[in-house]
Amino acid sequence: SQQGEEDPQALSIQEGENATMNCSYKTSINNLQWYRQNSGRGLVHLILIRSNEREKHSGRLRVTLDTSKKSSSLLITASRAADTASYFCAAALYGGGSEKLVFGKGMKLTVNP
Amino acid sequence: ETGVTQTPRHLVMGMTNKKSLKCEQHLGHNAMYWYKQSAKKPLELMFVYSLEERVENNSVPSRFSPECPNSSHLFLHLHTLQPEDSALYLCASSQDGQGGNEKLFFGSGTQLSVL
Numbered sequence: 446s447q448q449g450e451e452d453p454q455a456l457s458i459q460e461g462e463n464a465t466m467n468c469s470y471k472t473s474i475n476n477l478q479w480y481r482q483n484s485g486r487g488l489v490h491l492i493l494i495r496s497n498e499r500e501k502h503s504g505r506l507r508v509t510l511d512t513s514k515k516s517s518s519l520l521i522t523a524s525r526a527a528d529t530a531s532y533f534c535a536a537a538l539y540g541g542g543s544e545k546l547v548f549g550k551g552m553k554l555t556v557n558p
Numbered sequence: 559e560t561g562v563t564q565t566p567r568h569l570v571m572g573m574t575n576k577k578s579l580k581c582e583q584h585l586g587h588n589a590m591y592w593y594k595q596s597a598k599k600p601l602e603l604m605f606v607y608s609l610e611e612r613v614e615n616n617s618v619p620s621r622f623s624p625e626c627p628n629s630s631h632l633f634l635h636l637h638t639l640q641p642e643d644s645a646l647y648l649c650a651s652s653q654d655g656q657g658g659n660e661k662l663f664f665g666s667g668t669q670l671s672v673l
Contacts, residue, residue, distance in 0.1 A: 475658055487560065487648055487664030488601075533601070537658020545614075546658040548601035 451534055451552035459557050464521045466552050468534030469514075475537045475544060477510055477517050481530045482551065488533060491519075526558045561585040564649050564665035571639065572673055579634040579668045581649030589655025590632040591662065592624060595646040607632060608655030639672045646670070 452467045468477070476495045480488040494501045494510045494517065501508045507520040521528055531551040537544055562583045571577050583590060592604040606614035607626040621643075623635040632649055646667045652660040 478658075478661060480662075480664075485666070485669070487562070487564075487650075487666045488662070489560065489664070490661040493661055535601075535658070539658075544656065544658045545603070546662070550598060550600050 451532065451549045453552060454550070455553045455555075457555040457557065458524060460524060460526055462524055462556075464524050464528070464554055464556070466519045466532050466534075466554070468517045468519070468536075468549060470517075470534075470536045471515065472538055474512075475539060477508075477537065478535045478546065479506075479508060479517075479519050480533045480535060480548075482533065483530045491532075521554075524554075524556045526556050528554060528556045530554060560663045560665065562649060562651055562663050562665035564647075564668055566668060567666065568669045568671075570671045570673065571636070573639060573641070575639075576635070576637040578636065579647055579649075579670075581632040581634075581665055583630055583632075583649075583651040583663070585651055585663060587651040587653050587663070588629055589652045589660075590626060590629070591650040591652070592632065592634055593648040593650060593664075595648055595667070601648070605634075606655065613655065636670075639670075641672050644670055644672045 450469050478493045479491040482488045492503050492508050494508050505522045510517045531553050533551045535546045535548045565580045589608045591606050594602045604618045605624040610626050621638050625633040648667045649665040650662040
């Protein structure tokens with residue numbers, strides 16, 4: 446079954462505003478990762494947060510993880526038109542003797558200039 | 559550039575054709591992956607190779623045949639595909655193939671259309 450599920454599925458904001466994307470998952474995880482994908486390109490890793498961490502920052506990105514609610518959020522502050530992309534969460538879970546990274550369907554962010 | 563190069567970028571093939579997708583990574587990683595990305599679906603992991611050995615095969619139909627001749631190169635051989643196989647095929651690499659504990663580096667993908 447799908448682990449990461451992003452919400453909302455699409456978000457349109459104005460440049461300079463903050464964008465918040467949420468991810469929910471169903472079972473215990475070892476870590477959770479966020480990726481971005483520009484149209485027609487591959488995914489680019491943004492940030493990894495481990496199950497024992499609650500918050501992590503990288504530049505204009507802030508990721509939180511709430512293991513009790515099985516959810517994570519990605520906040521992009523002071524958004525730019527160049528932030529327009531699809532964003533994916535990916536949950537790392539252990540099963541069947543190996544650890545796997547399971548991606549959500551993605552969330553499309555449009556930042557209007 | 560992510561250090562992972564995929565060719566071709568676009569491919570159109572008939573259902574009776576045989577073609578191959580190529581992936582090369584210049585990062586010195588030990589693990590390589592094939593993913594399938596279809597519209598409005600989660601990314602699907604197809605194959606994982608670690609140190610040139612296949613360690614994961616997620617019930618992929620036999621019309622997809624992977625090959626990993628060395629740790630820098632990965633191929634996906636395609637034959638007698640179906641229209642529903644049309645998708646973006648992404649190659650990725652990671653340092654040690656430790657599943658979810660590592661970040662993945664993706665290529666730009668091959669957009670495949672099966673007619």
